[in-house]
Amino acid sequence: xxxxxxxxxxxxxxxxxxxxxxxxxETLTIGAVAPKTGPLAGGAAVTYWPxxxxxxxxxxxxxxxxxxxxxxxxxxxxxxxxxxPGETIKAVQxxxxxxxxxxxxxxxxxxxxxxxxxxxxxxxxxxxxxxxTTDQADQLSQQFPNVFFTLGGAQAxxxxxxxxxxxLRDEGVIGNKLAMVNVADAFGIELMNQAGPAFEAAGYDIVxxxxxxxxxxxxxxxxxxxxxxxxxxxxxxxxxxxxxxxxEQAIVEGLEVGAFFTAVGTAFPAYQAxxxxxxxxxxxxGGVHADGEAFQEYAARHEEVxxxxxxxxxxxxxxxxFQVLEEAIREVGSxxxxxxxxxxxxxxxxxxxxxxxxxxxxxxxxxxxxxxxxDGVFKGVASTGREGAVPVLxxxxxx
Amino acid sequence: xxxxxxxWQGLALTAVLLGVAxxxxxxxxxxxxxxxxxxxxxxxxxxxxxxFSGPTHYISxxxxxxxxxxxxxxxxxIEHLPYWVLPPLAGLIGAALAALVGLATLRLSxxxxxxxxxxxxxxxxxxITWGQTVSGTKGIYVLTSITEAHIYWQLLGLxxxxxxxxxLIGRSRLGFALRIIGDDEEVARHSGIHTARAKVLLFxxxxxxxxxTGAVLAPRYVYIEPILAFxxxxxxxxxxxxxxxxxxxxWGPVVGVIPFTFLWEGIxxxxxxxxxxxxxxxxxxIVYVLPRGFVGLIEDARxxxxxxxxxx
Numbered sequence: 001x002x003x004x005x006x007x008x009x010x011x012x013x014x015x016x017x018x019x020x021x022x023x024x025x026e027t028l029t030i031g032a033v034a035p036k037t038g039p040l041a042g043g044a045a046v047t048y049w050p051x052x053x054x055x056x057x058x059x060x061x062x063x064x065x066x067x068x069x070x071x072x073x074x075x076x077x078x079x080x081x082x083x084x085p086g087e088t089i090k091a092v093q094x095x096x097x098x099x100x101x102x103x104x105x106x107x108x109x110x111x112x113x114x115x116x117x118x119x120x121x122x123x124x125x126x127x128x129x130x131x132x133t134t135d136q137a138d139q140l141s142q143q144f145p146n147v148f149f150t151l152g153g154a155q156a157x158x159x160x161x162x163x164x165x166x167x168l169r170d171e172g173v174i175g176n177k178l179a180m181v182n183v184a185d186a187f188g189i190e191l192m193n194q195a196g197p198a199f200e201a202a203g204y205d206i207v208x209x210x211x212x213x214x215x216x217x218x219x220x221x222x223x224x225x226x227x228x229x230x231x232x233x234x235x236x237x238x239x240x241x242x243x244x245x246x247x248e249q250a251i252v253e254g255l256e257v258g259a260f261f262t263a264v265g266t267a268f269p270a271y272q273a274x275x276x277x278x279x280x281x282x283x284x285x286g287g288v289h290a291d292g293e294a295f296q297e298y299a300a301r302h303e304e305v306x307x308x309x310x311x312x313x314x315x316x317x318x319x320x321x322f323q324v325l326e327e328a329i330r331e332v333g334s335x336x337x338x339x340x341x342x343x344x345x346x347x348x349x350x351x352x353x354x355x356x357x358x359x360x361x362x363x364x365x366x367x368x369x370x371x372x373x374x375d376g377v378f379k380g381v382a383s384t385g386r387e388g389a390v391p392v393l394x395x396x397x398x399x
Numbered sequence: 400x401x402x403x404x405x406x407w408q409g410l411a412l413t414a415v416l417l418g419v420a421x422x423x424x425x426x427x428x429x430x431x432x433x434x435x436x437x438x439x440x441x442x443x444x445x446x447x448x449x450x451f452s453g454p455t456h457y458i459s460x461x462x463x464x465x466x467x468x469x470x471x472x473x474x475x476x477i478e479h480l481p482y483w484v485l486p487p488l489a490g491l492i493g494a495a496l497a498a499l500v501g502l503a504t505l506r507l508s509x510x511x512x513x514x515x516x517x518x519x520x521x522x523x524x525x526x527i528t529w530g531q532t533v534s535g536t537k538g539i540y541v542l543t544s545i546t547e548a549h550i551y552w553q554l555l556g557l558x559x560x561x562x563x564x565x566x567l568i569g570r571s572r573l574g575f576a577l578r579i580i581g582d583d584e585e586v587a588r589h590s591g592i593h594t595a596r597a598k599v600l601l602f603x604x605x606x607x608x609x610x611x612t613g614a615v616l617a618p619r620y621v622y623i624e625p626i627l628a629f630x631x632x633x634x635x636x637x638x639x640x641x642x643x644x645x646x647x648x649x650w651g652p653v654v655g656v657i658p659f660t661f662l663w664e665g666i667x668x669x670x671x672x673x674x675x676x677x678x679x680x681x682x683x684x685i686v687y688v689l690p691r692g693f694v695g696l697i698e699d700a701r702x703x704x705x706x707x708x709x710x711x
Contacts, residue, residue, distance in 0.1 A: 036671065036672055036674075078671060079668070079671045080667070080671040080672065082632065082674060082675070083626075083627075084627070084630055086437070086620075089433060089619065090664070091667065094430060094667075096429075097428050097429060097430030111620075111624050111627050115620045115621050115622060117621055118619075136540065139542070143542050184529065184531070185528060186531070186624045186625075189528075189531050213528070
């Protein structure tokens, strides 16, 4: 009896197997490559992977992706590149040649996106990056005309930070004395090198300046030094682990400043979860139009589908980059990559961060640069042309 | 130097196999070429690693350090020098660095050496980061017209060079000295062998080759930053592949590299969420089940066949 049941099941499975080719036409394979292990796995787990899940969910919930006259459900293949550019390249190859993915999403982080750019270029795949920061979009888009940039670069972030500080100085909240520190690693170094001259040109006096290695556990000497210099404002070009550690030390030391700025990671929901009311008034890189309907609706869906809140910087940009790809495919009406790339170059897209379009260097020039925790939400206070910035308020009060 | 018929046979066979391998970019899809690059890359790294670590039993985890130095040689030099100068330059820098490290550590016994080499990659990464802080540049862009096939051919040529060098060393007084050091360093010293010098000389070989490999690979990465160039994972993978193949023979590592690349590819493709775990398990299995690697297995089989023939 058992045996016969098994036989029937096998027959049914076989029948289903035969039917699969007909069904397979209804599904599009989406490829995604990003770190699940290695140094960048933490960031990808907050900013990248949940958006892949959410976007696939949203597309399928709408009944699928519209390509010409047909509508296709999407199925995602996820690969871990172990934060290793060689593995990213290999995984993209595998997605295109072995898995025959119909659409390949861009990878995560500046380094891995750029390492993968030649391979996307060779296959002619549209690559709308959302986690790569660069000030060299012109040079890169010449070499790789299929690559688009959306997240901006260090220069704009620094300029906006100066503007935000100026606003506070004009109100008399802070004076001219700045303490500025940075993490001695790629993005931190780049930001610091642009920020020093920019703030000096704006008439600020940098009373304390130092850098610390990536992965430094004890940042109390840095904060003690900053406090002893008696600054009016504190700025750290930091990464997530030290963003948290510096804030912690500032609270412990009772640093009294009119403005407190930490860089990458300040926009994470975990920052607010960790510091609660003490996060109120802290400035950082990123920001969103937090009061906008589009973002609020996106954030609610993000939490409902993935069980986690989006961050207030790149999360929405990652999702928006997927939306750009989706809309371009729908409008072109086929999976013809050269046509999709041409379409992206020449059109504006309605996304969760607002309207997204690209200049002649495939670069989106309107992005959020500085945000601030206000009423438990990290609101954008400065951008390069985004709607919905709120006025910057006086810094945190920890005493 | 007189060569026997068997030597000529081996040399000819190697040349033919390399020639066949060089046709890969002309015959297959881009995917297999990428696999080919991975295999060629680890063949160079693992074979040159085994040239030193095989006879001396010193486990070096410095591959990532030399590789990263080579990557940065190309990254920093590409703006000022023609590309073809850079890999040899990287080789010289790698060899010099290996000599320095060797002088400092190879007089010590094994375990200090392992720890020092592991720390070396981190040490150099911090120096480069410091250099960036001082000079104010961050990641470096390497934009060239070098394709995957060019990289593959360069790596194949490099593999040929490693084998040739390894073969020559094996026939030389240096090779003989190293085998004695590996068996018993005390005996070697009493026989009048300058053990420290022999070890330092040989350590320069993997140092130079790993640096050249890094220099050749840099155009593939486009964007170079310390965290990507000095990934410690590379050092461990090279050790695992070399041990899987077996370090007793010149062709041993490549016998490990090829199956491991396919195993790793299979793991990455089918269980992308557990790659690190399975890498650890693979390491354990290799150490417990195949202590002499595939080379040991093949030679045991050959010995059994020979014995069977002897009785017949």
